[in-house]
Amino acid sequence: MTLLNEKELLLEVARGSEHAFSTLFTAYSGRLGNHIYRITESIELAEEVVQDVFLKIWLNREALIGIDSFKSYLYVLSKNHALNCLRKVAKERIQQKALEVNAIDLVSEDNTDKNSYYELLDKAIDHLPPQQQKVYLLSRHKRLKYDEIAAQMGLSRETVKKYLQGATHSITSFVQSCGNISAVLAILWTFLENF
Structure with a gap:
């Protein structure tokens, strides 16, 4: 793309042309995704960053009217x-580790607590809608990633993510209603493992 063509394209996008925006996205998204992947080392995070940036x-x-070099601006x-996302991921991992330590301590205090935790978790899972239940079990028991679950169930990755978040929320609410804080912490810990 020549500089002149790029300038014209940016002007069209600035005026609200969805076609021009689509052309701009197509021209830059692949290279940008590769660049962000080198920074994040995560395909999912790179895809998320590209989508967020273009949004x-x-x-x-x-x-865009005042941009001289769109490529520089974009990068x-x-x-x-991407760096903000990495900071957020690092913070979530630190919180996850702290939660993990607390959950392990609380759940492993004695074997009776463990058995009651698993019984309560089984009851909570049984109360889930069928799709959420299947997504939850594929994620937690079979350790499948979002993309693998999506392919197996014929769903989008985002739908799988929403089902899993909904399932975790429902399970946590069920366990909270039973008054078992150690089980709630353990459930949250297992949920955060995938992030």
């Missing part, structure tokens, strides 16, 4: 977003 560009498209914007 931000679309929402603030009027600012700086995406690098900053």
Whole structure:
């Protein structure tokens, strides 16, 4: 893409042309995804960053008029977003480790607690809607990733993620209603393992 063509394309996007935006996305998304993957070492995070950055560009498209080098602008914007995402992931992992330690301590206090935890968890899982239950079991028992579950069940990755979040929320609510805090912590710990 020549500089002149790029300028014209940016002007069209700034005016709200979805076709021009689609062309811009197609021209840059693949290379940008590879660049972000080198920073994050995660395909899923790279895809998320690319989508978020292009959404931000679309929402603030009027600012494109003053951009001299879109490629530089895009790469700086995406690098900053990727670093913010990595910070968030690191923070979540630290919280996960702390939760894991607390959950293990609480659940492993004695064998009776473990048995009651598993019985309570089984009851909570039995109360889930069929699709959520299947997604939860594939994720937690078979240790399948979102993409593998999506392929096996014929769902989108986002639907799998929503089902799993819904299942975890329902299970946690069920266990909380039974008043078992150690089981709640253990459930949250297992949920956070996938992030």
